[in-house]
Amino acid sequence: MKLRLLKDFLFNKISSLLLLCSFLAISLIFIILIYKSIPLLEYQNIGSILSQSVWSPLKGNFGFLPFIMGTAWVTIISLCFAVPLCLLTSIYLVEYAPDKLRKIVLPLINTLAALPSVLYGVWGVLFIVPLMGEYIAPLFGIVSSGYSVLSGGIVLAVMIFPIMISIIVEVLHTIPKELKSASLSLGATKWETIVKVNIKKAKPGIIAAIVLAISRALGETIAVLMVCGNIPKVPQSIFDAGYPIPALIANNFGEMMSIPLYDSALMFAALLLLIIILAFNLIARVVLNKLEKNHND
Amino acid sequence: MTNNINSRLRKEKIAKVIMQIAGFCIIGSLFLIVGIILYKGVPYLSWDMITETPKGGFYIGKSGGILNAILGSLYLASAATLLAIIIGIPISIYLNLYIKSDSIISRSAKLMFDVLYGIPSIVYGAIAFSIMIWLGIRASLLGGILTITLLTIPIVVRTVDELIKTIPEDLKNVTKSLGATRWESSLILLKYIKTGLFTAMLLAFGRAIGDVAGVLLTTGFSDNIPKYLDEPAATLPLAIFFQLSSPIPEVQGRAYASALILTCIILIIVICTHILTSKNNKQKI
Numbered sequence: 001m002k003l004r005l006l007k008d009f010l011f012n013k014i015s016s017l018l019l020l021c022s023f024l025a026i027s028l029i030f031i032i033l034i035y036k037s038i039p040l041l042e043y044q045n046i047g048s049i050l051s052q053s054v055w056s057p058l059k060g061n062f063g064f065l066p067f068i069m070g071t072a073w074v075t076i077i078s079l080c081f082a083v084p085l086c087l088l089t090s091i092y093l094v095e096y097a098p099d100k101l102r103k104i105v106l107p108l109i110n111t112l113a114a115l116p117s118v119l120y121g122v123w124g125v126l127f128i129v130p131l132m133g134e135y136i137a138p139l140f141g142i143v144s145s146g147y148s149v150l151s152g153g154i155v156l157a158v159m160i161f162p163i164m165i166s167i168i169v170e171v172l173h174t175i176p177k178e179l180k181s182a183s184l185s186l187g188a189t190k191w192e193t194i195v196k197v198n199i200k201k202a203k204p205g206i207i208a209a210i211v212l213a214i215s216r217a218l219g220e221t222i223a224v225l226m227v228c229g230n231i232p233k234v235p236q237s238i239f240d241a242g243y244p245i246p247a248l249i250a251n252n253f254g255e256m257m258s259i260p261l262y263d264s265a266l267m268f269a270a271l272l273l274l275i276i277i278l279a280f281n282l283i284a285r286v287v288l289n290k291l292e293k294n295h296n297d
Numbered sequence: 298m299t300n301n302i303n304s305r306l307r308k309e310k311i312a313k314v315i316m317q318i319a320g321f322c323i324i325g326s327l328f329l330i331v332g333i334i335l336y337k338g339v340p341y342l343s344w345d346m347i348t349e350t351p352k353g354g355f356y357i358g359k360s361g362g363i364l365n366a367i368l369g370s371l372y373l374a375s376a377a378t379l380l381a382i383i384i385g386i387p388i389s390i391y392l393n394l395y396i397k398s399d400s401i402i403s404r405s406a407k408l409m410f411d412v413l414y415g416i417p418s419i420v421y422g423a424i425a426f427s428i429m430i431w432l433g434i435r436a437s438l439l440g441g442i443l444t445i446t447l448l449t450i451p452i453v454v455r456t457v458d459e460l461i462k463t464i465p466e467d468l469k470n471v472t473k474s475l476g477a478t479r480w481e482s483s484l485i486l487l488k489y490i491k492t493g494l495f496t497a498m499l500l501a502f503g504r505a506i507g508d509v510a511g512v513l514l515t516t517g518f519s520d521n522i523p524k525y526l527d528e529p530a531a532t533l534p535l536a537i538f539f540q541l542s543s544p545i546p547e548v549q550g551r552a553y554a555s556a557l558i559l560t561c562i563i564l565i566i567v568i569c570t571h572i573l574t575s576k577n578n579k580q581k582i
Binding site: 004005007008011012014015016018019022023025026029032033036084085086088089091092093096097105107108109110111112114115116117118119120121122123125126127158161165189190191192212215216218219220221222226246249250253263266267270273274277278280281282285286289 | 305306308309312313315316317319320322323324326327329330333334337384387388390391392395406408409410411412413415416417418419420421422423424426427428447450478479480481483503506507508509510513514534537538541552553556559560563564566567570571
């Protein structure tokens with residue numbers, strides 16, 4: 001009996017220790033990032049770091065605006081493609097699609113989620129970039145290499161399809177049946193019910209799904225790096241090259257050891273990214289957890 | 298009035314068609330990605346690619362293969378998955394079976410793992426890299442394994458958490474009422490979600506093998522198959538990335554073939570996961 005209780009006790013201690021360790025790990029991440037960013041923040045005030053557009057580390061200019069704008073452009077473009085497509089697809093899957101179709105489509109979307117980002121990058125380089133450079137840009141009379149924020153946005157859009165669809169589908173499932181039936185029995189068509197009841201009711205959940213997708217898009221590194229062109233200038237049109245924050249970190253880390261402030265600048269970039277993503281994630285998760293709880297009650 | 302209802306019904310039909318097109322676009326993008334990689338990769342695929350390591354002049358188009366990267370990735374992903382399972386499953390059991398799953402500690406810890414799941418791997422990579430420099434360790438297989446483990450722990454914790462939710466409350470109560478300790482009860486419950494655990498493992502493995510940003514800085518690259526943990530190791534996604542940026546067509550072709558190999562590995566994982574989950578629908582994730 002003693003031995004059994006001892007085992008129980010040991011497991012209790014070990015697993016709570018593991019939990020504590022993972023909590024310490026996330027605190028450590030923050031401490032290191034903040035500690036490493038301090039030199040840059042002492043050198044330049046935070047307002048000018050975020051608003052200046054000149055990036056030349058060798059001369060001591062650390063303007064983050066091109067990267068912030070690069071990230072903003074690709075993220076917004078990806079949302080323009082992903083939000084309508086995902087919303088419509090999710091509604092179709094939940095409300096209209098026959099069971100058989102749903103059973104085929106959902107695994108395929110899971111497959112899309114499982115593809116590593118480097119494969120999206122390869123696809124972008126082989127397909128989207130030439131498509132943009134040779135066909136789409138000339139349509140508008142613009143000369144572009146194809147390595148642009150638009151290409152980045154499209155690749156990102158495909159990458160965030162799965163997360164958006166899976167969450168929106170779950171949210172739509174939580175809509176009480178009574179509400180739908182009430183609307184239908186009053187003579188509304190199914191589509192009218194969807195627009196006026198389902199979507200209205202599911203709005204917080206849908207927004208949470210979009211926010212989660214945004215935070216996924218913000219952190220995506222390699223695929224975007226491969227197709228965006230990586231020129232540290234504020235993009236002026238969708239066919240211009242951009243330089244998102246994660247790409248900046250991935251491209252320059254490891255080469256900046258000789259310039260102390262450069263190291264600090266990249267760590268600041270990581271901190272910026274982390275804070276934005278954590279905030280987005282936290283908001284979205286709290287909203288979704290609340291919805292799930294309401295649904296279960 | 299009839300006119301009105303007709304136009305309303307027409308609207309519904311149009312909406313339905315648009316929705317079908319949207320769905321088609323999304324599913325189409327999957328086939329487009331796999332199709333293009335297949336189309337570009339197959340001509341360059343050869344037996345040498347998967348059985349040989351890079352020989353002299355490999356990166357200017359001479360003979361050799363990417364066995365180093367395939368094995369490097371498999372070592373890295375297996376070790377990281379194993380570690381993540383060893384750390385993640387106890388945490389999940391603790392959060393659900395040792396302390397009450399709706400207590401404040403449990404709820405906030407789960408929220409923490411949800412949020413950790415969202416941290417991009419480049420941030421993990423950058424931090425691991427600075428720690429490694431600080432400790433004076435060079436890029437190595439071990440560094441990569443530890444970074445990727447951090448990345449996969451949240452996946453394991455969250456998936457196992459979902460699995461434990463599917464266990465019938467009765468089973469939990471029965472084991473306890475028969476006098477089992479929490480530890481013994483956990484072992485029985487783990488047996489109940491066995492297939493699900495395997496799925497969680499595959500999910501973690503898939504994420505681990507595909508990650509680039511985390512290994513870019515921490516694992517380095519090497520033409521040799523790693524023998525020890527402190528050696529730098531090549532990984533498949535990184536091999537694709539490097540070869541693709543080469544201006545030599547032959548090397549680029551190898552990048553396509555490498556992408557095809559990675560796609561196959563991922564598809565195998567996806568299919569295994571699908572078979573496992575559909576076999577045991579109760580434990581769907």
